[in-house]
Amino acid sequence: MAVKQYPVIWLQGAGCTGCSVSVLNAVSPRIQNLLLDEVVPGHQLSLMFHATIMGGQGEPVIKVLKDTAKDRKGGYILVVEGAIPTGEGGAYGSIGERDGKHLTIQQSVEELGKNALLTIALGTCAAYGGIPAAEPNPTLCKGVATVFNEKGIGTVVVNIPGCPPHPEWFTGTVSVILFSGAEALDLDNLGRPKLFYGQLIHENCPRRAAFDKGKFAEKLGDPGCLYKLGCKGHYTNADCPLRQWNNGVSWCIKAGSPCLGCVEPEFPDGTSPLYEKITFEELKCARK
């Protein structure tokens, strides 16, 4: 049986590479399986461009972008990590040089987005702007879907937010695409797969019993529910308590830290001060 290849172009915008590092932490499949093996029998990714991993540099790798967009039009997956700086015509960030000129992040995301099978906005920066887009948003950063809307680019955007996202939210989304096709992805109204973002942290939190009994931690390091210390788990949609992080070793609340709400579009402005209680009503006001 012929193996179906899905070329992947992975662009890094205004971000910290943390989403890439998180995907390197994937356990099953591991990163080497994603790179070298059939992730799903008969289906394989082919990572054509990733600035942190790829062997080459310079003009030849910029050519890879052009060639893939042309030769595999409509057949490649575009992954965007980091926000899109749109201030000063995109001058605040470039990914390389083409024809003697800066190839800005904005330009490359728009060009490659147009002809992609679908686009994965990986991480909160790519999905909703995240920290680079926080007030006063000095470089006018935007999420991928916003840029696509403004430019009339119709390619489907799947948001996998998180600062960083859990590696399994990425590998799991890829699995749906490879097994059942992109149309099988069931997304919520913020563009996130319900498979991973369908429940509140609060619903599955191991400190929920303490909340129900009114046992609240008064200072960091205390046992009890972290609500008064700024935990945003009661309106944050992610399966961290069930999945846990880094091969199931721990996660934020288990380590005594309030949930920062990092998968939500309001992160970080709407969920700050991070260590202060912010009610859902207050957040909704901020949303307007």
Next chain:
Amino acid sequence: MRKKIKIDPITRIEGHLAVEAVIDDGVVKDAKTAGTLFRGFEIILRGRDPRDANRLTQRICGVCPTAHATASAFCIDEAFGLAGKIPDNGKLIRALIFGANFLQSHILHFYHLAALDYVDAVGTVGDLAPFVPRYEGDYRVTGKANAELVNHYIKALDIRRKCQEMLSIFGGKMPHNVAIVPGGVTEGPTEDKITNFLWRLNEIRDFINNTYIPDVIAVAKAYSDYFEIGKGCRRLLSYGGFDLPSGKLFKAGVVSPDLKSEVFAKENITEDLKHSWYADSDSGKNPAQGQTQPELKKEKAYSFLKSPRYKGDVCEVGPLARMVSNYVQGDAKVKELVDSLLGQLGAGVDALFSVLGRHAARALEAKLVADSMVDWLEALKPGEPIIVESKIPEQGEGAGLTEAPRGAVGHWMTVKDRKIDRYQVITPTAWNASPRDDKNQPGAVEQAILGTKVGDIDNPCELVRIVRAFDPCLACSVHLLSAKADKLGVFRVV
């Protein structure tokens, strides 16, 4: 013959950086390094709750976030009047979290960022993306030895992941740990966590001792000319790092080109802006007074990095700086490690100032940190305090200086009306990859590139090897421009 070559992007480094060089008769005559991404963290932090800086500044870098978490925690500790009050458990757990990140960063750097310049992955796995396209021509390890190095590339993917898993025992998650906070940490030591951490650490130590260090030596033997390439400015700077109840693992110090060590004082740091896209009016200030005002229409500017200088001098930071600083200050463990390695390679201390010297220093440092972590684990006291309570002061000032995997990192903050009034960060890569300063002195990487012989201008592997040996924390592009090229205008963004 003067020839124009451009490489952009460099790849296999963190972030966005550009390097331009003028090449003449096969020798680099001029070089410029330029940061090509600006996010404006310092502007975004203004007016926020000071505690949030600790979480937000980690997001400067996903490869070494705990370096920023640590620098920021020190900075806030000082501004909140907590410095000197952090419980021993808090210090040790901060160091263990940070140490685990050091190990993952160093292993990632050698195998996954740098090694593909020396190891022929294509020879083993075939013409497969993302290993092609690549520079061709200078892969000197062949056959079984090469296949073994490629296997280690794959194995190192697992080991670096396990460093992150070990880290999250106390740190909660990685990237972007949650446990390092002002006043201490949020996760305490229990006997089961200590043992769990120890045995993960032992597997990593085994890899460092029996795979990583031998692989660096194997590469060094095959590419021994790289002990002569990329000397750099030879002035080294370390802020000192890993603050333990017993003192610092890495000593602070400034080492001159003739290997004399001088006491470090943070007041001697200034940042020049003449060649950076920021307002000139802020040039030459200490970061405690510095500002960040972007100014894209500056004729001489070519980088988003500022130019940090120590007493006006260019300094290199990183594992080489730390190892040599500890070495010349007579640290017994470091002396033994360095002398033993130099003995195996038949080289003197001078050879450390090179591409291979930087890789070797990094590998030895991984061993030093990993071995020390065993002692830190044993010093933990289950049940004892991990954090002191803190209150945001009406006003305050703090500086947090430490050592990231890539070198000296510093955070400076002023608090006014319980909010951040000013926040300034100097990253290690600002030291290493800075543009020219107000006196037109080239930065550390620029100096390391200057004078380099480029064998094949279509495959200038010498230059990317030099740049990557510094482990820059930005995605990078190198531009080699002809001496006749009218302008280095390609990087002028407006």
